[in-house]
Amino acid sequence: MVKEKNILEEKISVCLDQVGFNKKPKKNEVMQISERIASNSVNLSIEELMNSVTVPxxxxxxxxxxxDGQxxxxxxxxxxxxxxxIDSGLRIGEAIKLSAEWKVTPTFIYSTFSHTEEHQKFRIxxxxxExxxxxxxxxxxQTALTTLFPSSDKNANDAARILFGGMKIEFVHRGxxxxxQILDAVVHKIKSGSNATREMKKFCKASGLALHRGYPHYKKAEEKDLPISDNNSLYISKTENRTNTINYYSTRAKNSHYSYYLVFSRDSFQDDKSFTHEHKFFREHEVKLxxxxxxxxxxxxxxxxxxxxxxxxxxxxxEMFGLMTNLLNIEGGKSxxxxxxxxxxxxxNKKEEWSLMMNQIKKMNYTPTRCDTYCPxxxxxxxxxxxxxxxxLPRGSVQVLQEPQFREVDEVYKKLEEVLEDIMYNKDQGVYVIKAPTGLGKTEAIVNLAQENSFSIAFPTHKLKEEVSQRLNAKSIEHLKVPELPLLEEPFxxxxxxxYNIGAYKTVNKFxxxxxxxxxxxSRFLNDLEKVKSAKEELLLTTHQRSIFTNDNSNSTVIFxxxxxxxxFPISHMKVSDLVFxxxxxxxxxxxxxxxxxxQHMIMNAPYDIVQERSSFLLPSVRELEQTIVxxxxxxxxxxxFLNCDYFLKKKNNNTDYIYFIQRNQLPSSKKTIILxxxxxxxISKLVFGEEVKFVDLGFVEPKGSMLQVTSKSFSRYTIKENQQVLQRLAENLMKRYNPNSEVITYKDFFNYEKKEEIYFGNTEGIDDLKGENITVIGTPHLNPIAYLLISVALGYRMGLEESxxxxxxxxxNGLRFYFTTYSSDTLLKEVQFYLVESQLLQAIGRARVNRYPAKVLILSNLPVVGAEYISFSQKELIELMK
Structure with missing residues (x-):
């Protein structure tokens, strides 16, 4: 249960006289009080106020x-x-009962000096x-309270009224x-009585509120649903703008704080027709259920x-109000x-009251109330x-099912160093996987580890390899690095x-x-290559490709x-006609x-869209085969x-037959392999490396920067191809609104303009030039579904009709609920898809290094990223943004 606060400890401000009395002040004493009281404003707790206004x-x-002190x-x-x-017509017990009926309970009641048991006189x-x-x-x-308690003195309602002290506290409510809440009670009281229409108009005229659809024009609303106008007939109370707020619950501030607005009539009262004409910004359309x-x-x-x-x-x-505002917006919800x-x-005994509330909610078009404002x-x-x-779940929106647990970046980095050190000194071979957040400092941890250890480090690109080489040089750490093939002029x-295109890698070396x-x-390149091949127990910088596809015996440990x-799992494709030729x-x-x-016969007769395992064969003249192709x-x-692949699939695209094929490779089993x-x-790691793989997830880092994600559009390659101009305009308008002048990371052929760095999906790993920069990532980088299928099959998965x-x-x-185009069953196929799409999206987002820098990342994708703030737009809002 949510813990209630001790409201009596809350601080409030009043003007409090410095002198106390044990009976009602005389006329000359009242004049003295009047002269001095306005200049003595005090801030005290409710309990202190109760003690101050009663004997002694x-x-x-x-x-x-x-x-001005007057x-x-x-x-x-x-x-x-x-x-x-209250001087007559109501007893204290009756007032308490009445307040319970209208659900507007006073915080305290105290009896006046002239109070007796027979003639009870008191102040509520x-x-x-707020x-x-x-x-x-x-x-x-004040008008609403006197309407609820008509026995109150109508002459004691002016704004500057003095209230004299009294005998004792007769009733206390810690609320x-x-x-x-007060206006709801007035509506309930009037609608429960006779001549409700006349009395409602009478109340609106007395209070100054406009009449709207038979009700005083006020409304509780989400801040996004509040009207926007500078018209002085409108009063808006936003949660964030209130002063001296008091929350009824200690752990859920939102619960006691609704945003709301009041609409005042121009001449104290106007009928529905004239009001609607004057206040066009309040015209409310019927809500579509x-x-x-x-x-x-x-x-x-x-x-x-x-x-x-x-x-x-x-x-x-x-709680019933919250339920109603939700259910009455649904077809069948009234039942x-x-x-x-x-x-x-x-x-x-509540049916009449709740029926009235239901009618008010429907007539005033109340929007659904947030769960966290009323639900126990x-x-x-x-x-x-x-x-x-x-x-x-509305399409395009994101529901957070589980809040991520964040830790400080330095704490997570320290854990990374500890895990790396434990693995390095562990004598067991095998594969160790460490999942660590982007921008944590993985490279720095590897460099520090290299000061006392020799191992191979494999990087996704030569560029990243060179950057780390410079960092090692700065620390005077000796190392070797696999050379990069120099750029050659034509025709070489x-x-x-x-x-390379035909897969003749051995012939490349000969050439x-x-x-x-x-x-x-x-010549220098080949000499450097020979030095690498002959190196033993030296710190070696290499690449993923070389570490996977060549026999490297230089070190017993490799860090990826x-x-x-x-x-x-490299995937390639070619035209069937090329293969037949x-x-x-x-x-x-x-x-x-x-x-x-x-x-050839197998290829020509292969059915479309069915994955085939390539047949095993013996070729008497393997060298001649490669030579013929070269x-x-x-x-x-x-x-x-293709002749080395494991699986293939024949596909017809635009009346042309293609072959897609995949080869499954393995990491060397004789080494200790660490993946960061x-x-x-x-x-996926356990399927690729075996169940014995050691997997460590370091969790999430509390970011220094921020991520804002618009999830209403996917910005996939397909949707961009269909509506490129419209989606580019939408992206530009969203950037202008949320992240102006930011660097853009998207598909290679989309959103072309001068960029600080040539970076796009598929070419983001290791790039550090955008750290601390505000960036906008546009797109959900889906792959061809054939890739998901081939990888799943290569991992041993077989699927049927429903799975595909x-x-x-x-x-x-990832603790989130959202709409996404994916496979209908929870299969490996779906896991492979999310793994590949998430990898590219997260790599792009990680370039800003928000975990360590106060950068801002705007993400335009319908694949939600953990830790982002999510925004979704209605179709109408999107159309406006596309203009």
């Missing part, structure tokens, strides 16, 4: 504060305390949850009231609804409200923004590109040795900076003819790669 102190006070109505400044003077004191600084609102409150709502989902997900509709929980007034009302016999179970259940989202560069006599750079798994040439060799003819300049596809990555996936179907469906992942 019995000091006079004014609930209001004044601007007790005048026109000098009124602010007020949080309101009081009613109400403390508001300080009022608008005289019009003050008058509304406060709000402006909407949400259709096809899954009430059973709500029953599973919402404890309050579940217990409310079963009758297992007694609903208090504000659910009636079911709740009928769920308990002891609700019988808000702190013990995983709840969404409101009940509607709890049952039916074309020749090497061709050899380089051939031209090294004439090219000094190539970033995730190497995508490199272990190559096979035709390969059949010129009699030794290979039968095998090649059989392979010498045939018209062969430009990766034929050799922010994006690696534990489930992609739909736009609700997904629960």
């Amino acid at each position: 102190n019995a000091r006079s006070f004014t609930p209001a504060l004044f601007s 007790r005048l109505n026109q000098s009124w400044k602010s007020q949080q305390v309101f009081a009613l003077d 004191v109400f403390i508001l949850d 300080e009022i600084q608008d005289l019009r609102v003050r008058n509304v409150i 406060i009231v709000s402006v909407p 949400i259709r096809n709502f899954p009430f059973e989902n709500l029953k599973k997900r919402c404890k309050l609804y579940r217990k409310g509709i079963s009758g297992d929980y007694w609903l208090y007034h504000h 659910k409200v009636i079911d709740i009302i009928n769920s308990r016999k002891d609700y019988l 179970f808000a702190d013990e259940c995983i709840h969404s923004n409101n009940m509607i989202e709890q049952g039916k 560069s074309d020749k090497i590109d061709h050899l 380089l040795r051939k031209i090294s006599n004439e090219n000094e750079e190539i 900076d970033e995730d190497p798994i995508p490199n272990l 190559a096979f035709t040439k390969l059949q010129d060799n009699e030794g290979n003819k039968e095998v090649i003819r059989t392979l 010498e045939e300049s018209t062969i430009s596809s990766n034929v050799l790669g 990555s922010a994006t690696i996936n534990e489930q 179907r992609m739909e736009y469906i609700p997904v629960e992942r």
